Amino acid sequence: MKLLFPRSRRSQAAVGAVNLSLLLGSASLLIWGGLYVGVYSGRFAADEFSEIPHGRPPKVVTAAVDxxxxxxxxxxxxxxxxxxxxxxxxxxxxxxxxxxxxxxxxxxxxxxxxxxxxxxxxxxxxxxxxxxxxxxxxxxxxxxxxxxxxxxxxxxxxxxxxxxxxxxxxxxxxxxxxxxxxxxxxxxxxxxxxxxxxxxxKLPATVGAGAPAGAPQTPEQLKAALKALPVDQLEALLKEIKK
Ligand code: HEC
The missing domain is CATH 1.10.760.10 (Cytochrome c-like domain)
Structure with a gap:
């Protein structure tokens, strides 16, 4: 019988190659699918699908502590x-x-x-x-x-x-x-x-808002407080202010 469209040798080889790659492709898809279900299915329980593969500890998401x-x-x-x-x-x-x-x-x-x-x-x-x-x-x-x-x-x-x-x-x-x-x-x-x-x-509501008790309030009190300082401390203070 004469084929209407006789295949050339080359095209037959191409068809074979296509078939082989189709076969391998679908086989690997099947294997991947099986593995995926096996790993993530949660032991095939109908009501369970787990994002976490078996045997791996679940990622702990710690809520930020307030x-x-x-x-x-x-x-x-x-x-x-x-x-x-x-x-x-x-x-x-x-x-x-x-x-x-x-x-x-x-x-x-x-x-x-x-x-x-x-x-x-x-x-x-x-x-x-x-x-x-x-x-x-x-x-x-x-x-x-x-x-x-x-x-x-x-x-x-x-x-x-x-x-x-x-x-x-x-x-x-x-x-x-x-x-x-x-x-x-x-x-x-x-x-x-x-x-x-x-x-x-009589005290302010907030801590540290007022001067502490006994702190100098007037220039005279401040002068008296400064005079009471030891001379070396006073000199050090003057140096610091001049800087
Ligand atoms: C033995 C009883 C007793 C204990 C324990 C006690 N309180 Fe009081 N508290 C009182 C009384 C009585 C007054 C009112 C005092 C008055 O009338 O002079 C008062 C008043 C206060 C006030 C000011 C008035 C108001 O109602 O806001 C604050 C604030 C307060 N207490 C906080 C505390 C806290 C915080 C504690 C625990 C760390 C504490 N108290 C433990 C008996 C107690």
Whole structure:
């Protein structure tokens, strides 16, 4: 029989080559597909497809740690050990026992923690007005570590618990740092007895906003303070200024 379109030898060889490459191509596709399913299928469970190949530890995606949230969390623990007995879990205090609220308190929510750090460090003796209501039936004893209270809170604990108090029960205010507490502790090292609310209200709300007690306020006071310096220190200071 005569073929209508007789194939040349060359074209037959080409067809063979095409067939071979098709065969190899589809075979390798099949193998790749099988391997892919085998490796990623999660043991062929119908409801499972895993991005992570068997035997390889999953990539751990660590959520960024929010340092503010961490401080508030740690502060909550300290609150539940130290303040909760008086100010209660809901921060509403105990009106019957003369304990004022911290939730929504204008003392707690002041622009800065300068006054509440002092309250925790040295205690408070009222009468004290909180959101317009006068309290004074009880005093708040100092809660910080001191010679009289060796089991009290260290400066970092005071910072954490006050950060919590300023951000719990719907309160929202800036965090309190250990540096702030240490600065206030240094500034008030000579404080004797509990604070009186009137004296606290004379202080700025933010830590370090005012000159420290005893700092020279007038040119005369400054001159006197400079005169009190040893001569070598004064000369060194003059040299520094002239530079
Ligand atoms: C033994 C009970 C007691 C403990 C413990 C105590 N407080 Fe107080 N707190 C009081 C009393 C009472 C007053 C009000 C004092 C007054 O009337 O003079 C007060 C007042 C305050 C005030 C100012 C007024 C207000 O309501 O905002 C703050 C702030 C405060 N406490 C925070 C704390 C924090 C923080 C702790 C824990 C570190 C703490 N207190 C632990 C009893 C306590």
């Amino acid at each position: 340092p503010a949230a961490e401080s508030i969390k740690k502060g909550a623990k300290i609150y539940s050990q130290v303040c909760i007995a008086c100010h209660q879990a809901d921060g509403n205090g105990n009106p019957g026992g003369g304990i004022p609220p911290l939730a929504g308190s204008d003392w707690v929510l002041a622009e800065g923690p300068n006054r509440i750090i002092r309250i925790v460090l040295h205690g408070l003796e009222g009468p004290v007005k909180v959101n317009g209501t006068t309290w004074g039936q009880n005093q708040m004893p100092p809660q910080a570590k001191s010679a009289d209270n060796p089991a009290g809170l260290a400066p970092d604990d005071v910072a954490l618990v006050l950060s919590y108090v300023r951000n719990a029960w719907g309160n929202k205010a800036s965090l309190v740092t250990t540096e702030m507490v240490s600065a206030v502790a240094k500034e008030t090292a000579t404080q004797v007895g509990y604070w009186h609310p009137d004296d606290l209200l």
